[in-house]
Amino acid sequence: MKYQSQKVAYAYFLAAMGLFGIQVLGGLLLGWIYVSPNTLSEVLPFNIVRMIHTNALIVWLLLGFFGAAYYLVPEESEREIFSVKLAYIQLAILVVGTLGAVGSYLVGIHGGREFLEQPLWVKFGILVAAVIFLFNVSLTFLAGRKTAITNILMTGLWLLCLLWVFAFINPDNLSLDKMYWWFVVHLWVEATWELVMAAILGFLMLKLTGVDREVIEKWLYIIVATALFSGILGTGHHFYWIGAPGYWQWIGSVFSTFEVVPFFAMMSFAFVMVWKGRKNHPNKAALLWSLGSSTVAFFGAGVWGFLHTLHGVNYYTHGTQITAAHGHLAFYGAYVALNLAMFSYAMPLLRNRAPYNQVLNMASFWLMTGGMAFMTFTLTFAGTIQTHMQRIVGDYYMDVQDQLGLFYLMRFGSGIAVVLGALLFIYSMLVVRREVVKPGPVVKDAAVPGE
Amino acid sequence: MSELLTKSRARNVFYGGSIFFVVVFVALTAQSHRHIVDKATAGMPLTEEVRLGKHVWERHSCINCHTLHGEGAYFAPEVGNVMTRWGAQGDPELAYEILDGWMKAQPSGIEGRRQMPHFEITEEEMRALAEFLRWADQTDTQNWPPNDAG
Ligand code: HEM
Ligand SMILES: [Fe+2]
Numbered sequence: 001m002k003y004q005s006q007k008v009a010y011a012y013f014l015a016a017m018g019l020f021g022i023q024v025l026g027g028l029l030l031g032w033i034y035v036s037p038n039t040l041s042e043v044l045p046f047n048i049v050r051m052i053h054t055n056a057l058i059v060w061l062l063l064g065f066f067g068a069a070y071y072l073v074p075e076e077s078e079r080e081i082f083s084v085k086l087a088y089i090q091l092a093i094l095v096v097g098t099l100g101a102v103g104s105y106l107v108g109i110h111g112g113r114e115f116l117e118q119p120l121w122v123k124f125g126i127l128v129a130a131v132i133f134l135f136n137v138s139l140t141f142l143a144g145r146k147t148a149i150t151n152i153l154m155t156g157l158w159l160l161c162l163l164w165v166f167a168f169i170n171p172d173n174l175s176l177d178k179m180y181w182w183f184v185v186h187l188w189v190e191a192t193w194e195l196v197m198a199a200i201l202g203f204l205m206l207k208l209t210g211v212d213r214e215v216i217e218k219w220l221y222i223i224v225a226t227a228l229f230s231g232i233l234g235t236g237h238h239f240y241w242i243g244a245p246g247y248w249q250w251i252g253s254v255f256s257t258f259e260v261v262p263f264f265a266m267m268s269f270a271f272v273m274v275w276k277g278r279k280n281h282p283n284k285a286a287l288l289w290s291l292g293s294s295t296v297a298f299f300g301a302g303v304w305g306f307l308h309t310l311h312g313v314n315y316y317t318h319g320t321q322i323t324a325a326h327g328h329l330a331f332y333g334a335y336v337a338l339n340l341a342m343f344s345y346a347m348p349l350l351r352n353r354a355p356y357n358q359v360l361n362m363a364s365f366w367l368m369t370g371g372m373a374f375m376t377f378t379l380t381f382a383g384t385i386q387t388h389m390q391r392i393v394g395d396y397y398m399d400v401q402d403q404l405g406l407f408y409l410m411r412f413g414s415g416i417a418v419v420l421g422a423l424l425f426i427y428s429m430l431v432v433r434r435e436v437v438k439p440g441p442v443v444k445d446a447a448v449p450g451e
Numbered sequence: 452m453s454e455l456l457t458k459s460r461a462r463n464v465f466y467g468g469s470i471f472f473v474v475v476f477v478a479l480t481a482q483s484h485r486h487i488v489d490k491a492t493a494g495m496p497l498t499e500e501v502r503l504g505k506h507v508w509e510r511h512s513c514i515n516c517h518t519l520h521g522e523g524a525y526f527a528p529e530v531g532n533v534m535t536r537w538g539a540q541g542d543p544e545l546a547y548e549i550l551d552g553w554m555k556a557q558p559s560g561i562e563g564r565r566q567m568p569h570f571e572i573t574e575e576e577m578r579a580l581a582e583f584l585r586w587a588d589q590t591d592t593q594n595w596p597p598n599d600a601g
Contacts, residue, residue: 034526041558041566046526047515112509114523148458172502174587175487178522179480214458221461228469232476241595242520243491244483249593251479315595319521319529394598397528401565 001349003074005081008088010350012067013343015095017426019060020336022102024415024422026053031415034408044106051105051117057331058115059098064339065196066090066133069153071346072203073137077144082136090132097125113181116167123167130161148217149202152224156195163187175243182238189330190301191231194262197297197338198223201266204290204345209277216273223265230258237309241318249311256309263294263302263334270294283348285358288365289341296333296369304329304376316391321383321404329376337369340425347429356435360428367421374414382407494589504583507576516567518601520592527565529601534581534588536599546581 001007026049033039033046074081081087101122104110110117118126134157141154166183202220206213236252270291281287304326308317317323348355382404389400495501508514516527539546554577557567572580 036563037565038562041568045516045566045568047512047524047568050515050524050526051512110510110512112512112514114514117512117515148462151462172505173488173492173497174505174519174583175492175590176484177505178520179483179487218456218458218461221458221465222456225461225465225468228465229472232469232472233479235476238522239483241592242522243487243590243592245486245491246593248483316597318595319518319523319525321525324525390600391597394600396600398565 001352003080005084005087006071006074007350008081008084008091009067009071009346011088011091012063012070013347013350015091016060016063016067016339017343017429019056019063019098020422021426023053023056023060024419026050026056028412028415028419031408031412035405035412048105048108051110052102054115055098055101055105055117057336059094061331061335061339063091063094064342065157065193065200066094068196068200068203068339068342068346069133069137069157071342071350072200073140073150073153076147076150076203077140079140079144082139082143086132086136090129090136093125093129093132097122097129100125113170113177115185116181126167127164130164134158134161147213148220149199149206152195152202152220153199155224156192156199160188160192160196163192178242179239179244182235186235186238187232189334190234190259191228193335194227194231195224197334198227198262198266200338200342201270201290201294204286204341205270205273205277207345208279208281208283208287208290209273210279210281211273211277215276219265219269219273223262223269226258226265227262230255230261234259237311237314240311240314253310253312257306259309260298260302260306263298267294267298281355283345283355283358285361285365286341286345286355288362289337289344292365292369293333293337293341296329296337296372298333300326300329300331300333300376304380316387317383320386320390321379322387323383325376325379325383328379329372332368332372337365340365343429353433358428358432359436360424360432364421364425364428367424368418369421371414371417371421375411375418378407378411378414382411491591492586492589494591495586497586498582500579500582501586503576504579504581504586507572507580508583511570511572519587520590521595527567529596530584531587531590531592532596532599532601534585536601540585540588543578543582543585546585547578550581550584551577 029039030046030049030053033041033049070081070087097118101110101118104119104122105117109119111119116123137157138154141150163184166180169180171177171180198220202216205211206216232255233251234256236248237256239248239252274287274291308314308322308326344358344361345355348358385404385407386400389395389403390397513519513530514523516524518525518529518531520531521529534540534546537546537549539549551574554570554572557569559566
């Protein structure tokens with residue numbers, strides 16, 4: 001840690017991990033309700049738990065991004081954060097707001113637009129926190145050295161905060177409501193967040209592989225260009241059946257197909273940088289999460305996204321478990337795993353300990369990733385059967401669901417693996433201080449083929 | 452590619468191209484906005500009652516179990532065409548009666564069946580909710596869903 005003020009990232013990462021725990025426990029309960037639907041049905045219905053599950057996810061991912069920005073902007077800009085105090089105030093607002101939202105959901109106070117259910121005061125709190133954040137990092141950024149990593153990170157963060165304005169715009173016309181709702185949801189995960197992802201991944205590659213900055217930064221601009229060129233008009237893949245004009249079927253299909261490109265590019269980028277890199281950085285866990293994130297993002301967002309994005313396919317799969325399968329793996333690969341990569345990299349430095357091998361952390365990677373992959377497969381099978389029975393044969397929804405019990409049971413099992421993995425991750429970050437498996441001796445320049 | 456595509460060129464392509472796509476997107480959105488208001492949802496007036504119904508729908512967070520035009524939580528049936536399914540799309544009184552009967556019968560308490568909560572909804576709100584669902588059902592959704600099962 002080169003700059004004292006980077007330390008604020010520590011508080012952000014702690015809060016993020018706390019909400020991560022709440023998110024996955026909520027998810028496990030939801031998985032159980034699918035298996036045993038009478039569970040808590042009178043006290044804590046499915047819709048309430050789901051709001052906690054999705055909202056906790058979104059807020060902790062954002063806290064992770066903010067923390068990552070506070071960690072890497074000083075290092076890239078070569079100066080302290082403009083105001084450490086503002087950074088803590090921002091965090092306090094977000095934590096109070098989130099706990100307030102969870103509390104009001106539990107007593108039945110909430111809005112009814114999916115993911116944007118926060119009571120108005122919480123929405124305003126988030127807005128204030130976003131303004132404080134932009135002010136604080138922008139002043140740091142403007143005063144210091146500008147790099148492609150911070151340029152892209154700032155562009156992504158500014159745009160995603162600006163899009164939050166659409167959380168306040170709720171037209172009475174349902175179709176308009178839906179159209180503007182996607183300005184937040186789609187233009188976050190398939191445009192602005194991708195910029196943040198690329199910037200953080202670039203930073204991690206710079207630190208972990210030691211590849212020349214010029215090379216990394218050129219890659220980054222190409223990646224984010226493909227992200228926005230495809231992702232903006234790709235929003236059309238959500239406008240097929242909500243009352244918007246038919247031309248979106250072609251625009252959405254064509255442009256969202258190209259959305260696979262930035263995810264493929266980020267995966268290739270990560271692997272090429274690791275091959276090129278001559279640095280043997282000891283933090284292998286951070287490296288594993290970085291490579292894992294870009295790979296699973298390619299499958300979750302790229303492959304599973306493309307699976308149902310063409311309008312001829314989406315006509316049948318829209319709103320089935322296929323969507324759920326994709327949503328889970330895409331969020332996990334692109335944003336959960338990326339945040340955990342950043343935590344794995346930064347926590348040893350923030351806590352002043354050696355960046356040792358972190359074997360338990362790596363075990364948690366395989367547990368969580370294995371669990372998420374399995375969950376995605378079971379939901380995809382369930383969704384395939386659902387699509388056929390309901391959308392093609394025309395069987396009634398509830399009758400179809402009765403046929404899918406086995407898949408939901410297996411999905412619950414995979415959820416247990418994910419929760420264990422998440423808890424193991426948090427434990428390995430916060431408690432473990434020593435190497436669990438002793439590394440072998442370093443062999444200097446052992447015959448490398450072709451050298 | 453290193454000679455042709457320098458870092459600063461890549462950056463300029465990124466910024467310039469993105470602005471271009473934002474402009475195209477905003478123009479298409481404006482056109483879509485008009486299409487939705489003037490055509491796709493014009494089959495039924497957006498009355499005060501429909502507006503109230505939408506707020507009732509939101510206040511109870513129905514979207515976090517059901518889907519509406521295919522968006523939502525996939526835990527409970529599609530309701531964008533529920534009035535068609537009930538044969539009540541053309542009959543406001545029938546729509547209200549079936550909906551009211553359905554909502555009052557929840558939770559079913561049947562063991563092993565997904566449960567819908569009980570909601571405190573006044574008669575005025577229930578009528579509004581029925582109108583909102585009829586209003587949603589008349590939207591031109593490009594013939595989605597493929598059949599009445601939703
Ligand atoms: C990391 C990036 C991504 C994330 C986090 C993500 C997440 C999600 C989520 C959560 C939904 C469900 C939204 C709802 O509640 O209705 C969704 C829907 C969808 N996504 Fe993605 N997505 C990503 C990237 C992509 C990409 C790259 C594509 C296309 C290649 C894609 C195609 C779709 C489509 C077509 C739907 C609508 C499904 C339906 O009709 O029900 N997504 N996505
Ligand atoms: Fe999307």
